[in-house]
Amino acid sequence: MSIFDIFTNQLLNGIVLGSFYALVALGYTMVFGVVKLLNFAHGELYMVGGFAGFLVLSFLAPYLGPGWLGVAVSLVLAMIAVGFLGVVIERVAYAPMLSAPRLSILITALAVSLVLQNGMLTLTKGQYVPFGAALGFGGVKLGNLFISYNQMILVGVAAALMLALELFVSRTQYGRAMRAVSVDKDMARLMGINVNAVIAITFFLGSALAAAAGSMAGAYYGSLWYFMGFLIGLKAFTAAVIGGIGSIPGAMLGGLILGLLESFGTQLPGVGSEWKDVFSFSVLILVLVFKPTGLLGKPEQERM
C-alpha cells in the first residue's frame, strides 16, 4: 500500500471512530453545560445502550429480521429506554446532591457508574455477548479504499442525530430554555423556566445519544461487553475537553479530532496500536495543561 492509501484508510477509520466519540461527548458536554456536573456514569449509558439495542433486536429479529430495518427500530427503542434511564438516574442520584460539596457529587456519579457496570457484569457473567445483527459486507471501492455501506450509514446516522440536536437546541423553545439554564440557572427559574424539566430533557437527550452510539457500536463491531463503556467514557470526555466542555459544536469537533488523532497517531513510528489509549490520554493531559478551555469553550470560573 502506498502512503496515500494508508492516509485515506486512516482518514476513514478516524471518521468512524470520531462519530462514536462525538455522540458520547455530546452527552457529557450537554449535562455539564446545564448542571455543571461531570457525569461519570455517561460511558456506562453507552454500554447499557448497546445491551438495550441487543435486547430489543433479539425480540424484533423474528418479525423484522436482523438486517437494517431491525437494527434501526431497535436503535430508536434503545435510545428512548436509555434516555428515560438517564432521567431516572438524575432524579434518584444527582438531584438530591446538586447543592452538596463537589466531592460528594463526583463520588455519587462514580457510584452510579459502578452500579451500572457491575449490574451488567452480574447479568452477563462477564462474558462477551454477540450482537447478532446481520448487516452485510457490501460497500463501494474508491481506488484502493473500500468504504462499507455500514460505515457510510453509521457516519450518516451520527451526523443526522447531531444535526437534529443542533436544530433542537438552536431553534426550539426547549432549546432556548436549555441555553438559558446553562447561562444562569437561578435567573432562568425567575424568568419562569421549569428548570427541573430542562435538566430532565438534557439528561434524556444526552443519554439517548450515548445509547445510539452504543447500539451502533454493537452492530458495527458485533459484540458487547459490560466494561465497554469505561474506555469510551474516558475518550469521550477527552473529546469534550478538546472541543471545549459545555460547547455542543465543540463536542462534535473534539470527537472527530480525537478519532483522527488516534487513527493517525497509531501510524507514527514507535506508536503501535497497543499505545493507542496512552496516546489519547496524553492528548487529554496536554490539552488540559495548555488550553483547558478547549477549542470552542469559554473560560469558566470554579463554582464557589
Add this chain to the structure above:
Amino acid sequence: MAQFPERPSAWGGLATLLDTPQKRYAAIAVILVAMAVAPYIFGSYGTVILTNALLYVLLALGLNIVVGYAGLLDLGFAAFFAVGAYTVGITTLHFGLNFWLALPLAVLLAIVAGVVIGAPTLRLRSDYLAIVTLGFGEIVRITARNLRETGGASGLIGIDSPWLFGWHIRTPLDFYYVFCVLAIIGVIASVRLANSRLGRAWLYVRHDEDAAEAMGINRVKVKLAAYVVGAIYGSIGGAFFAANLGAISPESFSFRQSVLILMAVILGGMGKIPGVILGAFIVILAPELLRDFGDLRLLIFAVGLLLIMLFRPSGIWPARSKR
C-alpha cells in the same frame, strides 16, 4: 460561622469511653496485643487476609490524605502503588539492587510521578483532576503491560524477599508483622500530619479554597503536598506488596484497584483515621464473608457506596467536625 451543639450519635458512647489519656493508652495497648496475637487465632489463611487488610489500611491512609484531608478526588491511586511495586521488581531483578535501596528509589519515583501529574492539573477545576488521574492510572497500567522491562502482560516473577539485620522476611507471618509496623507508622504519620500546619492548611483549602487563598495559603502548593504524600504512601505499599508476593502483574493495578482503595476511604468515613481503617477492613473482609454471592459482591459494594453517598455522605464512622 455559627456553632451548633454537637449532635449526640451512636458513637457518643465510644467517645466517652476514651475520654482520658489513660483510657486511650489502655485502648492502644489492647489493639497492639490483639494485632500481635491475631495470627495465632485466625490461622494461616486468616493471617494472609489480615496482611492484605493491613496493606489496604496503608493505601487507604495515603489516599485519605488526598481525598479526605485535601478534598481532591483521585481515581488513579493504583498508579503510585504500581510505581512502587514495579520499581522494586525491576531494580531488584534486573539490577540486583538490595530491597532497602530499591525502596527509597521507589518513593522518589512516586514523588516525581506525583509532581509531574499534579503540578499542571491541580490548578484546574477539581473535577478535571478526577478524570486526569483516571487517565494517568490507565497510562501507567498500559505502559506496564506493553514494556519488555516490566514483563508485559504476565508481569514480573521471582522478586526476592528482603533481609532486615539478619532476619529474612519470608513467611506470611513475617510479612504480617511487617505490614503491622507499616500500618502503625502510617497511622502515626497521618495523625501528626493532620495536626500540623500543613494539615490545617488542607482542612482550610478543603472547606473554602478561595478564603484559604485570601489568607495567604498557596492552594496549588498545599494540594500538591497532599498529592505527593499520598504518592509516598502508595509507593511504600506497592514496594512491600511486590516483596511479599514475589510476583506482580499489570492487572493488580487496574482501575478496579483504585476504586477499591477509594471505597475503603469513603465507606468508613473520609478524613478520620479510625473510619478509614474500618473501611479498609470492610473492603477486604466483606468479599470473604460474601464469598457465596460470587459476582454479586462488586454490585453489592457499588450499591452500598451509592446508598452511603445518598443517605450518609460522610461515611459509616465520620470525622467529628472540629472547632
